[in-house]
Amino acid sequence: MSPGPDADPIADRRLAAVVSRSRALTGVLARDGTPRYLSPAALELHTGLVDRDVEDLEFAVDRIHPDDFGVLAHSFATALEQPEHPVPVHYRIKFVDGTWRSIEGTLTNLLADPDIEGVVLDVKDVTEREKAESALRASEARHRRVLDSLAEGIILSGEGGRIIACNPAAEQMLGLPADDMLSRTTQELAWKLVRRDGTEIPNAERPADRTRATGEPVRDAVMGAADADGHVSRWLSANAVVVETNPDGTPDVVAVSLTDITDVVESSVEIEQNERRFRTLIARSSDIVAVIDPELRITYVSGAVGEILGYRETELLGVSAVELIHPDDLEDTFAAVARSIEGATEPDPLELRLRHADGSWLYLEALGVNLLDDPLVDGIAVNLRDISERRRIEANLHAAQVRFEEAFQHAPIGIAMLREDGHFFRVNPAFCRMLGYTADELLDYSFTDLTHPDDLDHNVALHERTYHGDLPSYVIEKRYRRKSGDWIWCRVHVTIVQDSEGAPHYSLGQIVDVTERRQFEERLAYEATHDALTDLPLRNLLIDHLDLALAGARRRASEVAILFIDLDHFKRVNDSFGHVAGDDVLVTAAGRLREAVREGDTAGRFGGDEFVIVCPDVADAAEAVAIAERVRASLDEPFSVRGTQMYVGASIGVVVAGGEGEADTMLKHADIAAYRAKERGRNRVELFDEHLRSAVAVRIETELAFRRALDEDELCLHYQPVVTTRGGEVVGFEALARWDRPGHGIVGPGEFLAVAEDTGLIVPMGMRFLRTACEQIVRFAAAAPDGSCPWVSVNLSASQLGQLDLVDEVASALAETGAPADRLCIEITESLLMQDTPTTIDTLQRLRALGVSLAIDDFGTGYSSLSYLRRLPVTVLKIDQSFVLELGLDPQGATIVASVIELAHALGMECVAEGVERAAHLETLARLGCDAMQGFLFSRAVPAEDATAMLGRRFLVTQLNHSGARSSR
Ligand code: C2E
Ligand code: CA
Ligand code: CA
Numbered sequence: 001m002s003p004g005p006d007a008d009p010i011a012d013r014r015l016a017a018v019v020s021r022s023r024a025l026t027g028v029l030a031r032d033g034t035p036r037y038l039s040p041a042a043l044e045l046h047t048g049l050v051d052r053d054v055e056d057l058e059f060a061v062d063r064i065h066p067d068d069f070g071v072l073a074h075s076f077a078t079a080l081e082q083p084e085h086p087v088p089v090h091y092r093i094k095f096v097d098g099t100w101r102s103i104e105g106t107l108t109n110l111l112a113d114p115d116i117e118g119v120v121l122d123v124k125d126v127t128e129r130e131k132a133e134s135a136l137r138a139s140e141a142r143h144r145r146v147l148d149s150l151a152e153g154i155i156l157s158g159e160g161g162r163i164i165a166c167n168p169a170a171e172q173m174l175g176l177p178a179d180d181m182l183s184r185t186t187q188e189l190a191w192k193l194v195r196r197d198g199t200e201i202p203n204a205e206r207p208a209d210r211t212r213a214t215g216e217p218v219r220d221a222v223m224g225a226a227d228a229d230g231h232v233s234r235w236l237s238a239n240a241v242v243v244e245t246n247p248d249g250t251p252d253v254v255a256v257s258l259t260d261i262t263d264v265v266e267s268s269v270e271i272e273q274n275e276r277r278f279r280t281l282i283a284r285s286s287d288i289v290a291v292i293d294p295e296l297r298i299t300y301v302s303g304a305v306g307e308i309l310g311y312r313e314t315e316l317l318g319v320s321a322v323e324l325i326h327p328d329d330l331e332d333t334f335a336a337v338a339r340s341i342e343g344a345t346e347p348d349p350l351e352l353r354l355r356h357a358d359g360s361w362l363y364l365e366a367l368g369v370n371l372l373d374d375p376l377v378d379g380i381a382v383n384l385r386d387i388s389e390r391r392r393i394e395a396n397l398h399a400a401q402v403r404f405e406e407a408f409q410h411a412p413i414g415i416a417m418l419r420e421d422g423h424f425f426r427v428n429p430a431f432c433r434m435l436g437y438t439a440d441e442l443l444d445y446s447f448t449d450l451t452h453p454d455d456l457d458h459n460v461a462l463h464e465r466t467y468h469g470d471l472p473s474y475v476i477e478k479r480y481r482r483k484s485g486d487w488i489w490c491r492v493h494v495t496i497v498q499d500s501e502g503a504p505h506y507s508l509g510q511i512v513d514v515t516e517r518r519q520f521e522e523r524l525a526y527e528a529t530h531d532a533l534t535d536l537p538l539r540n541l542l543i544d545h546l547d548l549a550l551a552g553a554r555r556r557a558s559e560v561a562i563l564f565i566d567l568d569h570f571k572r573v574n575d576s577f578g579h580v581a582g583d584d585v586l587v588t589a590a591g592r593l594r595e596a597v598r599e600g601d602t603a604g605r606f607g608g609d610e611f612v613i614v615c616p617d618v619a620d621a622a623e624a625v626a627i628a629e630r631v632r633a634s635l636d637e638p639f640s641v642r643g644t645q646m647y648v649g650a651s652i653g654v655v656v657a658g659g660e661g662e663a664d665t666m667l668k669h670a671d672i673a674a675y676r677a678k679e680r681g682r683n684r685v686e687l688f689d690e691h692l693r694s695a696v697a698v699r700i701e702t703e704l705a706f707r708r709a710l711d712e713d714e715l716c717l718h719y720q721p722v723v724t725t726r727g728g729e730v731v732g733f734e735a736l737a738r739w740d741r742p743g744h745g746i747v748g749p750g751e752f753l754a755v756a757e758d759t760g761l762i763v764p765m766g767m768r769f770l771r772t773a774c775e776q777i778v779r780f781a782a783a784a785p786d787g788s789c790p791w792v793s794v795n796l797s798a799s800q801l802g803q804l805d806l807v808d809e810v811a812s813a814l815a816e817t818g819a820p821a822d823r824l825c826i827e828i829t830e831s832l833l834m835q836d837t838p839t840t841i842d843t844l845q846r847l848r849a850l851g852v853s854l855a856i857d858d859f860g861t862g863y864s865s866l867s868y869l870r871r872l873p874v875t876v877l878k879i880d881q882s883f884v885l886e887l888g889l890d891p892q893g894a895t896i897v898a899s900v901i902e903l904a905h906a907l908g909m910e911c912v913a914e915g916v917e918r919a920a921h922l923e924t925l926a927r928l929g930c931d932a933m934q935g936f937l938f939s940r941a942v943p944a945e946d947a948t949a950m951l952g953r954r955f956l957v958t959q960l961n962h963s964g965a966r967s968s969r
Pocket of ligand 2: 734795827857
């Protein structure tokens with residue numbers, strides 16, 4: 001700006017041109033203050049003139065604000081005194097349009113500078129800035145006013161936690177005057193803060209300090225302001241937030257807002273209530289505070305607007321609130337503002353929608369306070385609370401209610417609401433249709449009135465449990481009575497609905513008619529438990545009935561009878577007339593059983609041709625037998641089969657038991673009694689009495705003992721000698737099974753053979769005896785005095801004969817013991833030979849091929865035909881002892897024996913007579929030419945050693961013969 005003496009004149013001119021076009025306010029004044037030069041902008045500002053030469057100008061002193069003139073003159077004087085030092089100036093000047101402009105800048109004395117030789121004025125127009133500053137001051141005052149009017153206490157703290165501002169509410173809440181607080185740290189203040197539980201909040205934990213340390217806001221911290229004694233005088237809810245940050249981003253100013261919640265804390269008794277109110281209050285503390293003028297322009301808005309509506313505060317200042325309000329809510333808003341202006345003291349909160357910065361609508365609740373009379377506020381202070389969440393919940397709730405109502409009315413399933421006492425208080429149309437009542441009619445009833453008696457206890461129990469809180473819900477299948485009186489099956493799902501306190505409020509039942517399904521299931525269940533042919537209950541159902549009857553008997557101390565009915569000649573009908581005819585008989589028999597029994601008795605089909613009748617209540621065994629007799633008689637009537645009259649008959653076993661009876665055992669015993677009835681000639685009734693019971697007990701005991709007998713080697717063979725009729729020599733022995741049973745002595749086969757058969761042990765037993773017999777043959781051979789060896793015969797059971805490897809077993813027994821095959825004889829009863837012809841004959845032939853002798857045992861008891869006998873490879877025929885015992889008594893007997901002997905001889909067999917007890921028998925047999933004999937007359941079966949002693953001995957047959965002959969004469 002100060003060209004030197006050698007300045008380029010062109011450059012000087014250019015500079016002058018730039019200056020002349022610039023908006024810079026600058027000029028050069030003479031020592032007396034007269035302007036020597038002013039830049040165009042300065043010229044315009046100070047004179048209102050443009051394009052004038054400075055020489056023509058009169059510096060318009062009168063344009064300077066009179067109040068500023070003296071100061072300006074003083075500054076000019078100062079500048080003159082201090083060459084080259086810029087002296088600040090500040091004055092107002094009247095612009096051409098009549099407005100006052102504020103000018104600020106410097107005067108610099110450059111009079112000594114040869115290039116200038118004047119005082120340089122360098123100023124700026126600061127009018128706008130000052131206007132803004134004064135607006136800001138006004139706004140700050142308004143802020144202050146708002147702050148002062150807030151019920152919330154506000155404390156601002158700056159660097160180091162020093163308090164830089166606080167409002168009256170805060171002073172009051174903390175009980176400290178502002179003067180005491182300002183420029184101290186919160187720690188320096190003598191107040192103690194405590195938590196709800198009474199413990200002191202350490203300094204670092206106080207909201208302001210926490211926020212200062214972390215930079216994070218603290219929300220709704222509840223604390224008590226306590227005196228030195230720890231007595232809490234006030235409860236506060238505090239929010240802390242960083243409002244200004246340092247350039248490095250650390251918190252600079254932290255604002256704490258305090259809400260006095262003492263009333264809430266102290267007045268509420270229940271903690272829940274406290275908490276609810278806390279929530280409300282805490283929600284309140286995050287409200288937006290705004291001030292609007294009567295034209296609804298926003299003149300102030302608090303920071304919460306950012307969080308809630310998404311605007312910056314400055315964005316909204318001066319904006320008309322109308323722009324934010326939903327068109328539909330304008331009318332109400334205007335009305336509320338009008339009321340407020342009229343001075344309504346306690347205006348109702350207004351709900352309105354405001355536009356969020358993102359364009360969506362938010363529900364807020366507005367509460368205005370008329371502060372128009374307050375010159376600093378000059379508006380309506382409005383508290384705005386975000387209630388969009390509440391509205392959303394309300395809307396959802398409403399929608400849910402509508403949906404429920406829809407569902408309730410139109411649901412295809414029944415829906416009913418019940419009170420705790422079981423009464424319906426709402427029912428839907430579907431439920432009404434289900435039960436045939438109108439809704440009004442149903443509301444008179446409790447569910448108990450309409451529930452089937454059999455379902456009632458269970459249902460009531462469930463209902464009570466839900467109201468006691470034991471069950472949140474339950475499902476039950478039950479019967480409801482329709483108005484028409486008939487029952488329907490329903491599946492009911494009941495949920496308990498709680499009130500807001502969580503207590504059971506009412507129960508909600510969803511009811512589906514499942515009658516058809518139940519009927520279908522019942523039919524299936526019936527079919528599964530009833531015989532398709534006779535329609536009688538089947539075994540399992542019958543056992544259920546029996547169990548029930550026994551339970552009843554226990555209660556009544558009465559007796560239960562069961563009848564086990566086995567048809568006698570059913571097989572014959574089936575075999576001769578076919579299954580269809582057999583079925584007819586079964587159906588007829590079932591009908592007769594049904595008729596023969598008393599009411600309450602159950603007749604069932606147990607299997608094939610077996611039936612069982614359960615009589616739940618009989619006086620005694622005699623009554624049961626009488627019923628059985630009646631049943632027997634009814635079945636003894638002829639059955640008409642294909643036009644033919646047939647007699648079927650039945651054997652019936654009866655069991656009577658008290659409550660202690662067990663279904664299984666009773667059935668088994670009844671079966672045994674029926675079997676006994678069959679044994680005793682069929683078509684009769686047999687009571688399972690003490691006798692049968694002990695027989696059964698003995699049988700069971702024997703079975704147990706016999707199973708052990710084989711392992712313990714308690715079984716052995718005794719040998720009964722067979723002597724020749726002619727000379728009395730011992731030619732062989734029959735090996736007979738004996739059991740040396742502990743505690744019983746030597747026991748004969750009559751007592752254990754049946755058990756051996758039943759248990760299947762007869763096979764291993766028989767095979768062992770076969771080997772023992774072979775070993776004995778070898779010993780006999782060694783002991784025989786004259787080198788002759790007796791044969792030994794062994795009895796074969798039916799099971800053994802059926803064994804596939806019988807022949808191999810016999811062969812290996814012979815081979816391993818070294819017994820000569822022709823010394824072994826195998827006895828098979830005539831009745832056994834009659835069964836299973838082809839394989840039996842094959843087996844016998846293969847045994848015979850080994851060289852073993854075969855004997856027909858008990859001959860005369862079966863009905864073998866001559867032609868059949870002829871085909872058997874048998875070598876010996878044993879006349880059954882029943883014929884021998886008759887000899888000498890009945891002349892007819894001798895005739896039979898004679899023809900048997902003749903037959904045997906005719907077939908090339910030897911003949912042995914069994915059961916020779918008396919001399920008379922011997923004499924007759926000798927006369928008839930029987931070859932050999934065995935019997936007590938000679939010897940019983942004896943142990944092996946005793947038998948060995950008999951070898952070579954001669955029984956005095958001749959003498960006996962003689963005496964026998966004599967006695968018979
Ligand atoms: P069985 O084969 O007819 O045997 C003859 C039975 O008559 C034997 O009875 C014998 O002791 C008996 N006895 C012999 N002499 C006389 C007499 O003068 N008067 C009378 N009243 N009886 C006499 P035991 O030993 O009680 O055997 C009975 C049946 O048991 C045998 O009849 C036989 O069928 C069967 N048995 C015996 N041992 C065995 C065996 O090891 N295996 C098989 N499967 N059955 C055997
Ligand atoms: Ca025998
Ligand atoms: Ca025999």
